[in-house]
Amino acid sequence: MKVKMILPALTEALSPFWRPIKYHLFPPLGLATIAAFFDEDDEIELQDEHVEPLNLNTDPDLVILQVYITSAYRAYQLADYYRQRGSYVVLGGLHVTALPEEALQYADTIFLGPGEDTWPQFLADFRGGTPQKIYRSQERTLVGVPPIRRDLIKRHLYLVPNSIVVSRGCPHHCDFCYKDAFYQPGKSFYTQPVDDALAEIEKLPGKHLYFLDDHLFGHEAFASALFEGMKGMGRVWQAAATVQSILQPGLLEKAVECGLRSLFVGFETLDFNNLKEQHKYHNLNRDYSLAIKRLHDHGVMVNSSFVFGMDEDDETVFDRTVDWAISQGIETATFHILTPYPGTPLYQRMVEQGRILTNNWDLYDTRHVVYRPSKLSIETLEAGYWNAYRNFYRWSSIFQGAWVKSEWSDRLRHLVYAGAWKKCEPIWDILIRLKQVNHLLPALESVLMGFNQSSEHSFEPSSNLPQKQVT
Structure with a gap:
């Protein structure tokens, strides 16, 4: 066939x-x-x-x-x-x-x-x-699932070819998230057997891993066993987790010990009432600053996520959010306009309120306003979104964020990582067109590891691992 x-x-x-x-x-x-x-x-x-x-x-x-x-x-x-x-x-x-x-x-x-x-x-x-x-789908299990057909993936076309997923879904239930609609009916969060996940990791060439899981830390026992099993593999990796899991004693330390160097964190909003409205209860009453400090103290860079346009947001939300993120020394940030995806509680609520403005799915990209905001005009919301990106990624802002750190090595890593992400876009464009983007993987690994500076967070690759490959 x-x-x-x-x-x-x-x-x-x-x-x-x-x-x-x-x-x-x-x-x-x-x-x-x-x-x-x-x-x-x-x-x-x-x-x-x-x-x-x-x-x-x-x-x-x-x-x-x-x-x-x-x-x-x-x-x-x-x-x-x-x-x-x-x-x-x-x-x-x-x-x-x-x-x-x-x-x-x-x-x-x-x-x-x-x-x-x-x-x-x-x-x-x-x-x-x-x-x-x-x-x-009715039955939710990853037990006995055959290995991913990685031979079909054209590895050389990606910066980080070693993507991996060891779980499905997320234990939380945010109103704006697709997850609950996708996993109905049945379990909406489940994991691979730990031994299967470790076996897949062992087979991946090179050093760097990118976990695509929605919440790698979401099942404490699984994550703890996974991190214990990864010790000594010589990996450097990135993933996503919540503020709640970062503040939990012990788990972050295990992740760092086996190679965690960058974490995506969904802060989403600094407003308490916005969190309640979107049912993002796991962020309520959590100390965002302490979570960031814990990550930075352990040598982990932060990729933060923020959403503009929730019902308590007014025209001051953009500068407040950007200024706070810079003051925390956050390395990179992704900003989004609130988007009510079909199938989510947010979409249903806005339909009932008559607030949906269009069902042109091309506009549901978190860069366009597709609903009627509560305290903002459509023009203000879209302009504020773009200004947030410009203001956060100005060189002056990047330097200001870097100088939150006390160590020169951490400052340099911040400058290189944030600068390469947003200030080198023309270079990325050229490399993509030449199909050479994968050749920068060693540079990414070096930045993630702090330019191979010896510190309490560094680790040595296991001698029995395959040599690093970039294709």
Whole structure:
């Protein structure tokens, strides 16, 4: 059987004028995970349109498209194209699960929720000539799931080819998050067996890892055992966690000991009432500054996330947030305009309040206002969002944030990391077009490790690990 798997690109990633580095950071693993369920003699081609042009001059038996909200129209266009050519087309992913009736107009079969339990059944039905229109995930487990088909991933097209996921979902329930809609019904947070996760890590070449898990620290016992097992592997890695888990004694220390050097943290808002409204209870009454200090004291850089446009936000929220982030010495920040994704409690609440302004999914990219804000005009909210990026990533702001640190090595690491992320975008664009972005992985590793400065946070690679590879 000939199979074509496609991750359609978001519109911005296809621009002939500008190619943002964020789409070339690491390979998404959803399709490669599904590919593991096929037979060895099936002919599979996997393409991520964010990093390479699609080869459309083929006639596969089966076409699989993973759909995000801002790639939905592109996915539907590709689905129509392949159905007209006689291929059987299936759609899955976050947007399909949120709006199945919409997706069904463009697909022969759709998948709702994660696919570990539904794909084996679909493949048996498809080979038998009796595929169903809808497959809905019911059983949630990663026990016995076959290894990801990493041989299908074009590693050289990504800065960090060693992406990995060892859990699914998140234990928390924020109103603006897709997670609960995607995992209904059934468990919305579960992990691999620790031994399976460690075995996968052992097989990955090189040194650097990027955990794509929504919340790697979300299951304390699992995370603790994982970090214990990773000790001595010589890894340097990045991941995401919550303020609550960072403040928890012991777990952060174990993570640092086995190579954690950068952490994505969803602060989202500095306003107590905003946190309550969005049901982000795990951030309530948490000392953000103490969490940042704990990370910095352990040599871990902070990539913070903030959301503008919640109901308590007024025109002062942008400067207040940026000034606070700079004063804390946060290395990098991502800013977002509040976006009510279909299927979320936030979207439903805004529909009931008559606040949704458009269902043009291309605009649901956290850079456009698609709802009626409470205390801000649409123009003020969008302008404030862009100004936040400009103000945070000014050289004067980068230097100010770096000088919060007392050690010169930490200041230098801050300058290089933040500067490379936002001040070197033209260079990234050139490297992306030349397909050379992966060659900067050793430089990234050096920055993460503090330029190999010996300190209480440094570690030596295990002598029995494979030599570092960059392709």
